[in-house]
Amino acid sequence: MLQIAPSCSAHWNVGGNGIGCRMSAKAAIRGRVKVKIGLAAALSSLMLVACAQAQPTSNSPKSATFVVALQAVPVNLDVKPFGGEPMIDVETALQSQLFMYDTSGLAGQGCSQMGGLNNVVGDLASSWTFSADRKTITVKLKNVKSAWGHDLTADDVVYSLNRAFALSSVAIGNMTSSTHYATPPATAVSQDTVELHVNSPTAVDLAILTHFTGQIYDSQELKLHATSADPWANQWLQTNTADFGPWKLESFQPGSRISFVPNPYYNGSRGNITHLIFESVPDSSTRAELLQTGQAQWAWGLSYGDFKSLQGKVGITTKDCVSPNRDDLVLNMKDPHFANVLVRQAISMAINRQEINLGAYQGLAQPSKYGVSAAYDFPRPSTTYSYDPAQAKILLAQAGYANGFPMQLTYSASRPGPQVTQSSVLVKDDLAQIGINVTLVNVASASDFNSIFYKPSFQAILYSEPPAIADPYYSATTYTISTSAQDQYGWKDPSFDQLILSVGSTQPGPQRQALIQQLAIEVVNLVPMIYLEDTPYLYAYSSKVTGFDAVPYGKLFPSQLTVQ
Amino acid sequence: MVKRLIAVPIAVFVVLSAAFLLVAVVPSNPAATILGGLASQSAIIAFNHNLGLDKPLPVRYGDYLQGLAHGDLGHSYYGSDAVAADIRTYLPSTIELVVPAIIVALVLGVVLGGLGAYYPRRWPDWLSTIFTTVTQSIPDWVLGLLLIFIFYFILRWAPAPIGQSSITDAQLPSITGALIVDSLLAGNVGAAASAAAHLVLPVLSLGIVYTGVFSKVTRAALGREMQSAPIEFARACGLPEWRVVHYAWLAGRAPIITYIAIMLGALMGGESILETVFAWNGFGQWGLTGVLRLDLPVVQGFVLITGTFTVLVYIVLDLVVMLLDPRVRQ
Numbered sequence: 001m002l003q004i005a006p007s008c009s010a011h012w013n014v015g016g017n018g019i020g021c022r023m024s025a026k027a028a029i030r031g032r033v034k035v036k037i038g039l040a041a042a043l044s045s046l047m048l049v050a051c052a053q054a055q056p057t058s059n060s061p062k063s064a065t066f067v068v069a070l071q072a073v074p075v076n077l078d079v080k081p082f083g084g085e086p087m088i089d090v091e092t093a094l095q096s097q098l099f100m101y102d103t104s105g106l107a108g109q110g111c112s113q114m115g116g117l118n119n120v121v122g123d124l125a126s127s128w129t130f131s132a133d134r135k136t137i138t139v140k141l142k143n144v145k146s147a148w149g150h151d152l153t154a155d156d157v158v159y160s161l162n163r164a165f166a167l168s169s170v171a172i173g174n175m176t177s178s179t180h181y182a183t184p185p186a187t188a189v190s191q192d193t194v195e196l197h198v199n200s201p202t203a204v205d206l207a208i209l210t211h212f213t214g215q216i217y218d219s220q221e222l223k224l225h226a227t228s229a230d231p232w233a234n235q236w237l238q239t240n241t242a243d244f245g246p247w248k249l250e251s252f253q254p255g256s257r258i259s260f261v262p263n264p265y266y267n268g269s270r271g272n273i274t275h276l277i278f279e280s281v282p283d284s285s286t287r288a289e290l291l292q293t294g295q296a297q298w299a300w301g302l303s304y305g306d307f308k309s310l311q312g313k314v315g316i317t318t319k320d321c322v323s324p325n326r327d328d329l330v331l332n333m334k335d336p337h338f339a340n341v342l343v344r345q346a347i348s349m350a351i352n353r354q355e356i357n358l359g360a361y362q363g364l365a366q367p368s369k370y371g372v373s374a375a376y377d378f379p380r381p382s383t384t385y386s387y388d389p390a391q392a393k394i395l396l397a398q399a400g401y402a403n404g405f406p407m408q409l410t411y412s413a414s415r416p417g418p419q420v421t422q423s424s425v426l427v428k429d430d431l432a433q434i435g436i437n438v439t440l441v442n443v444a445s446a447s448d449f450n451s452i453f454y455k456p457s458f459q460a461i462l463y464s465e466p467p468a469i470a471d472p473y474y475s476a477t478t479y480t481i482s483t484s485a486q487d488q489y490g491w492k493d494p495s496f497d498q499l500i501l502s503v504g505s506t507q508p509g510p511q512r513q514a515l516i517q518q519l520a521i522e523v524v525n526l527v528p529m530i531y532l533e534d535t536p537y538l539y540a541y542s543s544k545v546t547g548f549d550a551v552p553y554g555k556l557f558p559s560q561l562t563v564q
Numbered sequence: 565m566v567k568r569l570i571a572v573p574i575a576v577f578v579v580l581s582a583a584f585l586l587v588a589v590v591p592s593n594p595a596a597t598i599l600g601g602l603a604s605q606s607a608i609i610a611f612n613h614n615l616g617l618d619k620p621l622p623v624r625y626g627d628y629l630q631g632l633a634h635g636d637l638g639h640s641y642y643g644s645d646a647v648a649a650d651i652r653t654y655l656p657s658t659i660e661l662v663v664p665a666i667i668v669a670l671v672l673g674v675v676l677g678g679l680g681a682y683y684p685r686r687w688p689d690w691l692s693t694i695f696t697t698v699t700q701s702i703p704d705w706v707l708g709l710l711l712i713f714i715f716y717f718i719l720r721w722a723p724a725p726i727g728q729s730s731i732t733d734a735q736l737p738s739i740t741g742a743l744i745v746d747s748l749l750a751g752n753v754g755a756a757a758s759a760a761a762h763l764v765l766p767v768l769s770l771g772i773v774y775t776g777v778f779s780k781v782t783r784a785a786l787g788r789e790m791q792s793a794p795i796e797f798a799r800a801c802g803l804p805e806w807r808v809v810h811y812a813w814l815a816g817r818a819p820i821i822t823y824i825a826i827m828l829g830a831l832m833g834g835e836s837i838l839e840t841v842f843a844w845n846g847f848g849q850w851g852l853t854g855v856l857r858l859d860l861p862v863v864q865g866f867v868l869i870t871g872t873f874t875v876l877v878y879i880v881l882d883l884v885v886m887l888l889d890p891r892v893r894q
Contacts, residue, residue, distance in 0.1 A: 075640075170603075238644045239644070254643060279731060280727075281843050282843055282849075283725075283841050285709070286726075293724065295726070295731070445855065445856045445857075446856055446857065485603060
């Protein structure tokens with residue numbers, strides 16, 4: 001508080017909008033006050049500079065409504081039952097995790113250069129330290145309040161992580177497969193300090209907690225709504241929110257619309273959005289139209305064709321940003337054809353990835369070149385995917401299939417997306433060149449498709465790899481390690497598994513990068529699955545929106561945005 | 565008629581059983597989708613056990629019938645609401661869409677078909693035939709996308725196709741579930757007008773496409789009657805032309821009424837893709853989402869309601885036709 005000399009107070013003029021102090025410069029300001037004014041001005045300037053990206057500019061309206069048109073809005077707001085991608089989109093935007101990514105300093109604010117483990121910063125965590133063996137992470141919490149007015153405490157973290165373990169199979173998978181969090185995963189040390197415990201450390205121990213399953217809840221509020229039959233207040237949280245993020249739930253129409261207003265107790269930096277609405281608009285072209293008419297400020301999940309149609313449009317910003325996502329072809333190795341690595345290599349070599357990119361992805365993807373996504377930072381190996389149908393035929397002959405064989409290829413527009421209807425035809429045509437006669441099987445239902453994948457009751461399937469955490473170790477432990485729930489298609493290689501675990505247990509640095517390079521080589525040679533395209537994140541939003549940084553998992557933080 | 569009424573409970577029971585069996589024998593399991601891709605096998609097994617999906621089929625069928633007897637249609641795998649509550653939420657929205665659409669289709673179709681029947685093999689007839697052929701060739705959801713593009717995106721005459729209300733419309737208490745009715749009951753004329761505006765394009769999409777059906781039926785029925793001996797006799801007696809047409813209409817209306825019932829039964833749940841295009845959040849979209857996600861209780865509830873509704877509509881149709889046509893009574 002600025003101390004004013006007594007002689008000034010006599011001249012205060014109380015106006016309708018504030019207080020002005022009329023005084024003579026000579027009489028009112030003493031030396032002590034001059035220093036304090038100077039310090040205050042310097043501090044204010046520093047704060048303004050630090051918050052420049054997020055704070056509204058003088059030209060920005062003080063409040064703005066921000067409408068996000070997305071394919072579906074979740075029908076419930078809790079982790080159980082799991083609501084898929086719509087739930088992840090909304091829950092991540094609530095921004096109530098211990099950690100987050102800061103990509104503001106990267107090329108294109110994370111668009112051209114993907115954030116990595118070194119870009120993990122604290123969100124609700126203000127600081128943290130590792131024990132010598134890295135099995136204990138001591139986290140100091142920020143001084144924040146939930147929308148219900150309760151302070152964030154260590155008990156909230158302990159409660160939330162225990163809750164995740166109890167209710168969410170996704171959380172359990174994340175925190176025990178890719179990472180090795182102990183049971184219980186956290187203990188309170190003091191009011192604002194919590195210890196996280198892992199049985200064995202990995203490089204992604206913090207990054208895993210950027211995922212929405214690591215959401216920190218207001219346990220005080222949840223306990224008010226718990227019952228003996230529902231000790232975790234699952235029923236209540238399906239239609240309410242109780243977190244420490246920048247938003248407070250205003251209204252929820254399951255499957256249709258969710259609206260938020262600012263959390264009045266939030267003390268973090270934020271833009272000028274005062275009304276955040278997630279609107280369900282199932283049709284991609286309609287979402288694109290809403291963006292163009294200004295009815296929506298952000299359109300999620302556009303098809304490649306619709307995204308392409310928006311490029312260059314006045315008033316629309318489009319960005320195709322680097323992502324760890326890849327579309328792939330999975331071969332069921334319980335089938336004797338595909339148990340033979342030569343056959344898998346032949347199929348990989350016969351597919352023209354560039355042609356698929358131009359045809360099915362409108363040229364927006366990158367043909368997969370390495371065994372690990374090119375979005376990651378690692379020394380590029382010379383062992384890469386190649387397109388060589390002649391060599392593919394030779395390999396097939398060496399495997400004993402000189403005349404080819406019939407193959408059934410299953411695909412679904414539900415995953416990875418509508419582009420698969422084109423890429424399936426292109427793959428069929430490519431494999432026909434080497435004698436493999438492909439029959440296409442289209443599965444409309446996402447649930448049916450998942451069932452087919454997990455049984456597995458497919459011979460070959462077009463699939464996708466969208467890792468929740470952008471790290472090659474996480475990808476590998478989710479999709480290609482033999483202990484993964486997703487690896488039901490018969491791929492088993494202990495030395496490959498060991499390589500993956502080595503990548504995981506090694507902290508970021510040159511040694512880890514070398515291991516990732518080795519992993520990339522092995523994936524191309526051993527072909528646990530055939531990566532086809534490295535796919536981008538497609539962002540389309542109003543040109544009036546500023547402050548967007550692309551995070552590695554492709555989600556949106558509306559609190560950081562400003563609408564001009 | 566008595567025999568028809570006796571058959572109703574039998575028909576409804578068949579529908580109930582079909583609703584269960586058709587879904588229960590589907591080989592896919594929704595567990596992997598519901599639990600997420602990282603779920604372990606033990607979690608999937610536990611999930612199936614908690615929901616009774618590992619019980620023998622006859623046991624599950626018995627549980628299903630027992631639940632139905634108490635009005636319990638189960639709970640969605642993906643949300644907390646009971647299926648019965650979801651039906652009460654979503655069905656009025658679809659009725660609010662389908663009924664006006666059928667009225668539009670009926671009025672337009674009868675006018676076009678009537679013109680064709682009255683002026684056979686002349687330009688009104690050819691025009692009517694062309695319109696009928698074109699509209700019957702277009703799926704309703706394709707027409708919906710076209711109308712959205714023209715009237716919303718290009719002309720900006722129609723509101724955004726984001727459901728039954730605008731983003732800025734206040735959320736009103738749900739009394740009937742039909743937004744226009746609820747708005748009027750709440751005294752909010754603005755909300756009612758907004759809801760009516762949002763109704764225009766989807767109603768036109770359905771109405772125009774099904775105009776062809778009524779047009780064809782009317783053309784056939786009315787055309788036959790207009791050429792019949794009684795009508796020729798009526799004209800010979802010097803009756804006014806409007807009375808002649810009226811007599812033809814009375815004789816030929818039965819098939820038109822029949823098609824109203826058929827359309828009602830078909831559209832109650834059959835316009836799910838159109839509802840998805842307009843983000844209508846109605847009964848059809850709810851059912852379609854349940855089918856795609858293998859949300860078995862939802863699918864069973866959806867089949868049950870659409871099947872039972874169709875049975876009841878046909879019974880009402882029989883009654884109406886019997887009342888209107890003494891020849892049927894005899």
